[in-house]
Amino acid sequence: MNGAESLVETLVDNGVDICFANPGTSEMHFLAALENPRMRSVLCLFEGVATGAADGWYRMKDKPASTLLHLGPGLANGLANIHNAKRASSGMVNIIGEHSTSHLKYDPPLTSDIEGLARPLSHWVRRADSSDTIAWDTVQAVEQASQHPGKIATLILPGDTSWREVSAQVELPKRVAAQPKVPKAPDAARIAHIARVLQSGEPTLIILANKATRGLALERAGKIAAATGARLGSQFFTARIERGAGRVPIERIPYAVGQATEFLKGFKHIITVETREPVAFFSYPDKPSLLKAEGTLVHTLVEADEDSALAFEILLDELGAAHAKPVLQQRVEVVVPQGALNPLSIAHALSAAIPENCIVVDESLTTGRESMGHTMGAKPHDLINNLGGSIGYATPVATGAALACPDRRVFCMVGDGSAMYTIQSLWTQARENLNVTTIIFANNSYAILKAEYANMGAGVPGARALSMIDIDRPSIDWQAMAKSMGVPSVSVDTAEAFHKAMADSVRTPGPVLIQVRL
Template identity: 45%
Template sequence: MNGAHAIIDTLTGCGVEVCFANPGTSEMQLVAAIDRQDGMRAILCLFEGVVTGAADGYGRMADKPAATLLHLGPGIGNGLANLHNARRARTPVLNLVGEHATDHLHHDAPLTSDTAAVARPMSDWLRLSRSARDLAQAGAEAYAAAMTYPGRIATVIVPADHAWTDGAAPAGPPALPVPPRSPRPVIGQAADALRATSGPCCLFLGGRALREDTLVQAGRIAAATGARLVCETFPARQARGAGRVAVEKLPYFGEQAEAFLRQFDTILFCGAEPPVSFFAYPGKPGWLSPPQAQLIRLAGPAEDVHAALADLATALDAPADPALVQPPGEHPPLEEGPLTPASLAAILAGLIPENAIISDEAVTAGVALQAMTVGARPHEWLSLTGGSIGQGLPVAVGAAVACPDRKVIALQADGSGMYTNQALWTMAREGLDIVTIILNNGSYAILNIELARVGVRDPGPKALSMLDLTRPAINWAQLSESLGVPATRVATTGAFREALAHSLATGGPRLIEALL
């Protein structure tokens, strides 16, 4: 058995079932090994940013890693933006990156680079295989690293000669690390603080604290103490909708977030660190927590957040039933007319299917979408965790692969969608049940806002041209059709409602281009 077969058999034995791939010559032995392994599904993506973004979406929903197969340093370099998002989401991802044969590196061939240096900034764990016999062991170690709670980016660099050389054997599945729990004194401190505070208090949630079962524990604490439940602005995965514990979202803009948090005397953080402003602005705050408030770290992102909240609920003798359960939303009829972000959000709120998954990269329209869908049927919301645009479509691909029995809706801004529009081809090739809604306003609209916020006044035509997407205008419906996904363009509330209802009732990928 050669090294390639040994590492693929090892990963399959660990439970890795999917490989998102964009391979090259140096990975052909790994391609052949995946071909012979019935337990691993191979999914081709036409750009490495789609590969890594799809692995992110898969890991968020499956709670285990997909493998990626990437071609040398430039290959993983092309995928770094969405690995950044995955790392910020604390998603389990396992990268296999090909490398030149060890005796070929000194020739400095055209694709030679410092692959480890390229991969390191977005990898929590990185290992270069030492031999064909070592390759399987590296794979097992990478799986254990990726599965370190709540999830990590693990990268194995695979020299081509290690992949093709015989004499290797699979490694057994590794023992997985158990997440640490918050110490009892911390639980006691948090309980005492909630009992003693006379002013408003806040339980600030992030990461895995936003899963449905964990939110129930947070809701029990709210029932016992009156604490407000607030979550980070861009959660990796949040359970939402009617019947679930509702959480307020921290505003995006720094001064709004600072004003929002200023009302609290005590803030307990669980699954998230104290928030900071997304960017620095002249004369505006970076650190957002109020200086006079008591800040308590109940559980960090790498600690067992469910156990921490359950232990705190027990310490408070909290009731079994949670507070703040979201009632169903009301969906009054809309007047017919031009489609707006608000009317689009209202229509979506009434049509979201039970147990749907929303991949949100709507950007400027996202505020209305999130606000109006809180009372929709129960669903899960995947956000742009790291701010590196081009995530929405690939994450939808990965989520649909992980959860083939659930409808996936991709809410995608037009500008950021162009970063990874190749994902549509993979949706079509794999027959994934995804409805993509392109919110087409012909602009990098968020950057028009940011231009003013950093103090630029009266921008000229050159500045504005760098934020405009209308010369020439992009026709997403035609682009989608060319990549194999049936599409329609709509500009009115009636047309959008009809198109969305039809797309949700139809299996397989569909795209709606909403002209705003």
């Protein structure tokens, strides 16, 4: 067994059984080791697709995937979606190929400071110096990635470590890192303080994030809201929310600063759960960075590394509300809209079309802002957003989510500007026959930037500024793009055609692209 085979064997022994790969020459021995029948290998044609897909896998499976990237430039290509994954508290194990140790002294063209590239966006970085110890390095990488919250682990694999044989006397670790990671217990005094805040009767917003927006934690948060009159909210972007009919509803803090401050001004208390107090996504002239009103008090109930479900259980006991009944979202039947496409008709078409147990990946800021409020009463589904803000996340994340949950349809909503960053995702979706409906809102513009131009006080964009925002010369042929990568497509320009295209895609296995012409 060589070092690469030892690495892959240890990954699968410890629960990491998928690798999103974009390999190069230095990784050929690792590529050979991926023949391990317990490891699923998924080829991605761009490193940002690989890292984004690993993020999507974690968000749906709550366990890390691995990636295989080629040297420093390959890592650099994947960093934007590693940034998004880190912000979403997703765990992943990145394997970065490197020149053999003896070759590095000659400074070959692809030599770079891989550690320097990795550290700002990794929680743990290590260079594997020996084939004899690489299995133990791998165990530590998986342990780091499997923490709560999830972490980014980067393991650098020199070529000679990969191809050298493991000494016969070396004992390989078995299932060391695969043990479930139990989050920290919350502080009892902090919970008692929150109980007093809630019992005060003063207007209170509980902001939920990460694991608190789903499962038992969300159900218990709903009980607390029902018992105390507190409202439940989330930041505008969240890693994953269970929502729709039959779920505990969560209000979304608006994205725009003015709307967000208006939403928050009525609360005397803000209680944070696995998140921090809300801040503006960007700074603007004459607008605040902190969105809370003056005099609003912020209290932490659950830190990022603590157990939300347990905290809510203890808090319910403190309140004497263990038997409270949460208010659940009722199903809202929406009439399929007719006529022109606009944010409202798009939202209603989406609400009517979302199938039960769908996964909705949203990167449609300009067109989709209306959608989330109008899909609260849709069939139960999961919503995934981009916490990191680096565009080009949606189609890779949708790819990873579809691999994690092959029995569920994924709706991926993305603007045309964002889609161009990682459109290679379509090829992987076709190759793996993934149930992804990619919805591209084609307004031939980075439309969000037109609004931001005004928000920044820059006035009305002139011809040169507009030329840096519009992407209509030439217009992108999305159907031709989809066809070139093996994905069937349809183009729509009315609300009823949009709904029909979504409904048709649910009935047909495999990927499809819908171009929404705006």
